[in-house]
Amino acid sequence: xxxxxxxxxxxxxxxxxxxxxxxxxxxGYTMVYGILRLINFAHGDVFxxxxxxxxxxxxxxxxxxxxxxVLILTVLLGFVIERVAYKPLRSAPRMSVMISAIGxxxxxxxxxxxxxxxxxxxxxEIPVLSRSVQxxxxxxxxxxxxxxxxxxxxxxxxxxxxxHTKIGMAMRAVSRDFETSQLMGIKINRVISMTxxxxxxxxxxxxxxxxxxxxxxxxxxxxxxxxxxxxAAVFGGIGSIPGAVIGAFIIGICENIIKGGASIxxxxxxxxxxxxxxxxxxxxxxxLIVRPTGLFGEKSVDKV
Amino acid sequence: MFEISNLSVNYGGxxxxxxxxxxxxxxxxxxxxxxxxxxxxxxxxxxxxxVKPKAGKIMFNGEDITGKDPAYIVGKGITxxxxxxxxxxxxxxxxxxxIGAYLRTGNIDEDIDWVYQLFxxxxxxxxxxxxxxxxxxxxxxxxxxxxxxRPKLIMMDEPSLGLAPLVVHDIFSxxxxxxxxxxxxxxxxxNANMALQVADxxxxxxxxxxxxxxxxxxxxxxxxxxxxxxxx
Numbered sequence: 001x002x003x004x005x006x007x008x009x010x011x012x013x014x015x016x017x018x019x020x021x022x023x024x025x026x027x028g029y030t031m032v033y034g035i036l037r038l039i040n041f042a043h044g045d046v047f048x049x050x051x052x053x054x055x056x057x058x059x060x061x062x063x064x065x066x067x068x069x070v071l072i073l074t075v076l077l078g079f080v081i082e083r084v085a086y087k088p089l090r091s092a093p094r095m096s097v098m099i100s101a102i103g104x105x106x107x108x109x110x111x112x113x114x115x116x117x118x119x120x121x122x123x124x125e126i127p128v129l130s131r132s133v134q135x136x137x138x139x140x141x142x143x144x145x146x147x148x149x150x151x152x153x154x155x156x157x158x159x160x161x162x163x164h165t166k167i168g169m170a171m172r173a174v175s176r177d178f179e180t181s182q183l184m185g186i187k188i189n190r191v192i193s194m195t196x197x198x199x200x201x202x203x204x205x206x207x208x209x210x211x212x213x214x215x216x217x218x219x220x221x222x223x224x225x226x227x228x229x230x231x232a233a234v235f236g237g238i239g240s241i242p243g244a245v246i247g248a249f250i251i252g253i254c255e256n257i258i259k260g261g262a263s264i265x266x267x268x269x270x271x272x273x274x275x276x277x278x279x280x281x282x283x284x285x286x287x288l289i290v291r292p293t294g295l296f297g298e299k300s301v302d303k304v
Numbered sequence: 305m306f307e308i309s310n311l312s313v314n315y316g317g318x319x320x321x322x323x324x325x326x327x328x329x330x331x332x333x334x335x336x337x338x339x340x341x342x343x344x345x346x347x348x349x350x351x352x353x354x355v356k357p358k359a360g361k362i363m364f365n366g367e368d369i370t371g372k373d374p375a376y377i378v379g380k381g382i383t384x385x386x387x388x389x390x391x392x393x394x395x396x397x398x399x400x401x402x403i404g405a406y407l408r409t410g411n412i413d414e415d416i417d418w419v420y421q422l423f424x425x426x427x428x429x430x431x432x433x434x435x436x437x438x439x440x441x442x443x444x445x446x447x448x449x450x451x452x453x454r455p456k457l458i459m460m461d462e463p464s465l466g467l468a469p470l471v472v473h474d475i476f477s478x479x480x481x482x483x484x485x486x487x488x489x490x491x492x493x494x495n496a497n498m499a500l501q502v503a504d505x506x507x508x509x510x511x512x513x514x515x516x517x518x519x520x521x522x523x524x525x526x527x528x529x530x531x532x533x534x535x536x
Contacts, residue, residue, distance in 0.1 A: 166406070173392050173403055180390040183352060185378035185407035185453065 009138040011260035012253070017144040017213070019252025020151035024206035025229035026236070026244035027158065028199025034239040035175040035195050037094060041101040042081055044226015045108035046200055050074040050207035051123065051217040052112055058124040067126075071204050078200025079193055087189060112219035120218045123211040130212050143212045148249075150209070154202065155245050162241070167194060175239075224277070228255075231284045237294030246295065251280055305330060306382075306457055306488065311360030313343075313350050320346040322512040323360070328457065328505075333479070333489040335499040335520065337533055338509035344492040345387055347509075348459045351490075352384040353377045364457070379407050381456035385463060389446040393435025397426055400434045400445055404452030412452065419448040422478060440471035447478060457488045464495045476502055496533040500524045508533070 005012070025047055032040045050070055057066035085104045089097045129143040162168035174181045174191045181188055210225060211217055229244075232251045236243025257264055258279050261272035287294065306328040313321040321343040328334045336344045349355045351362055353374040362370045364380055383404075392400055401419055405412045420427035423444040429437060434445060443463055450458055460479070464472040476498050483489050483502075493499035500506050503520035508529060516529065523529050 169395065169399055169403055170406065172395060176392050176394060177390060179354060180386060180392070182354065182374040183378070183384050183386060183390075184403050184449075185375040186403075187373075187375050 006137060008260055008264050009136055010140060011256045011264065013135075013138065013140055013144050014213075015253035015256030016249065017147040017209075017252070018256060019249035020147040021206045021210045021213075022225065022229045022232050022252050023151050023245040023248035024154065024202045024209075025225060026232040026248045027155070027241055028203050029230050030233040030236070030238055030241055030244040031171075031195050031199050033233070035171065035192055036086070036097070038086065038097050038101065039230070039238075040196075040199075041098070041226075042085075042104035042108060043199065043203060044222035044224075044229070045105050045112075046074060046077055046081070046222070047203040047207050047210075047226060048112060048217065048219065048222025049077060049108055050200075050204040051211045051221060052116065052121065054207065054211070055121040055123060055217055063124075063126060067208070070207075071201060074200045074204035074207075075197045078196040078203075082193055082196040087192075109219045109222075116217075116219060118219065120216040123215050123217055126208060126212055129208065141212070143209055147209045150205070151245070154205065155241070158198070158202075158241065167191070171195060228280050231280055231287075234284060235287050235294055237297035240294070240296040243294055243296035251283070254283070255280060305363075305365060306490070307363045308347075308351070309361045309363070311347070311350065311362065312358045313346050313355060314358050315346045315355060319358075320512055321350065321357075324509070324512075324514045326507050326514060326517070328488055328490050330456075330488055331483070331486060332504040333483050333491060333502050333520075334505045334507070335491045335493060335503040336507050336509055337493055337496040337499055337523075337529075339533075340494065341511075342509040343512040344509055345461055348384055348461050348490070348492060351377070351382065351459060354384075375407065378453055381454070383450040383453050383455040383458050385446050385450045385458065385460045387461035387465065389439075389442045391434040391437070391442045391445050391449075393433060395434055396431055397434060397437070397445060398430045400449050401426075401452050404449035405454075407453065415452055415454065419451055422451075422481065423448055440467050440474065443467060443471070443475055444478070447475075447482070451482065451487075455487060457490060458482065459490045459492075461492055462494060463491070464493060464498060472498065496529070497524070500529075 025043065028043045029040060032038055053070045053073055054066060057069050081104055085100045086097055089100055129141070129146065131142050132139055133142055133145065162171060170181070170186045170191050173184065174186060174188050178188055228251060229248060232247035233244040235251065236247030255276045258276040259273050262268050309325045311321055311324050312319060324347065336347065338344055346355060350357050353372055353376065356371050361368060364382060369377055369380060392403065395403065401416055402412065405415065425441055426445055426448055429441065434442065437445060463475050467475065472495065479489060479491065480502055491499055491503065500520040500523050506518060506520045506523045507514050508516040518526070
């Protein structure tokens with residue numbers, strides 16, 4: 001048994017790590033859904049933009065400057081997207097906002113295509129993150145070990161923010177009832193902006209971790225992790241932050257176990273990696289059939 | 305002094321409020337009564353800033369607050385206790401009170417104590433989720449939440465709706481008590497009898513217009529009002 005874990009340790013490690021990265025992205029989906037009932041299809045592309053910004057900034061400035069710059073500009077991007085593409089549609093049918101989100105997604109992808117010329121851009125090696133380490137005989141990178149820790153820390157901080165601060169309380173109120181929140185004096189547009197900014201911040205942090213592993217950024221780099229994070233959010237029960245985090249870890253781990261299928265299940269073959277993506281989406285279909293509200297889906301405690 | 309002049313509001317494609325004028329003197333209880341769809345709720349929602357008026361003027365202590373946004377109006381000291389209570393079900397009782405004081409800076413512990421004193425029931429349930437309270441308790445919480453903003457004028461939209469007669473009685477004695485503490489009250493009710501008993505002044509609304517006004521005690525004895533709203 002110990003031998004088995006030993007041999008396949010790298011798959012488990014990268015499962016946990018990828019899960020953490022999906023979790024950070026998934027929180028952005030689930031928070032925005034919680035407050036606006038909108039699936040922000042542009043979120044994966046915001047993540048990609050953070051990656052691209054890093055590519056460009058790191059070539060002209062040191063990491064101590066480029067990392068904060070990426071964080072700030074990604075937050076700003078999330079803010080601007082909400083103001084320009086979603087806020088004017090506040091009282092429009094939900095479908096219109098969703099179509100607007102798809103539009104923003106394509107806009108970002110095409111803007112990225114324009115800037116990169118469609119070439120894969122090499123992601124810089126962030127010094128600490130990309131150093132390799134040995135644990136228990138498996139060689140891996142620092143990023144793999146840092147990701148789950150950082151994810152958990154950020155999730156705890158976010159939970160504290162939502163549970164114990166004034167803005168967090170306002171977020172919970174707005175996600176429940178726009179009109180009554182306004183009657184309390186809450187400026188709902190501010191709270192919504194804040195939600196998008198937090199989601200974008202976490203996506204930017206995820207982009208450092210994710211692209212350090214994948215080493216290159218293309219205009220469509222955001223769509224696959226974005227989709228998987230979305231699946232994680234749905235699996236966890238969209239609107240629920242703990243749900244999204246747990247869902248993301250489960251998907252990340254399952255995916256990597258399947259990738260290691262040849263050695264874990266002892267069935268040789270080269271198709272395992274390809275199949276791991278199919279697994280995620282097959283999983284989505286099953287979740288939607290068996291338990292459409294997900295693990296921690298919204299339970300209504302309304303009383304009439 | 306709170307004063308509305310020639311207010312008209314379109315709502316849901318119809319003219320829900322037509323050219324109404326009335327005033328609420330400081331420290332008084334004023335009630336708007338009338339049947340469903342008479343435009344009472346629309347009037348309150350317009351004052352609170354949730355709905356923009358078509359014409360007319362809303363003045364509060366000499367300031368024109370027509371068409372301002374809800375946060376501004378709350379900041380000026382006007383609060384609405386919405387119809388159906390609209391408690392935040394997944395916030396605790398204490399959080400529901402705290403969010404009522406959202407715009408205030410500084411210490412609110414005293415106000416929480418004051419609300420708990422008015423409604424000891426809420427203190428017992430301070431850690432329960434708002435959604436688990438009974439209808440009457442939710443109404444108390446809605447009133448307490450509104451008081452947390454330290455309003456000068458508190459507007460209540462059908463506070464007795466869907467409550468048992470005994471609970472309605474409690475709610476009205478609370479309304480009196482709040483008024484005695486110096487808060488001006490604008491109340492709308494379908495339970496006209498109760499409303500007119502506590503009110504200094506009453507206005508009767510019908511299809512968007514004010515058709516009658518007078519002292520609460522006079523309206524209770526008015527033949528037309530008795531027939532139309534008091535069941536004989």
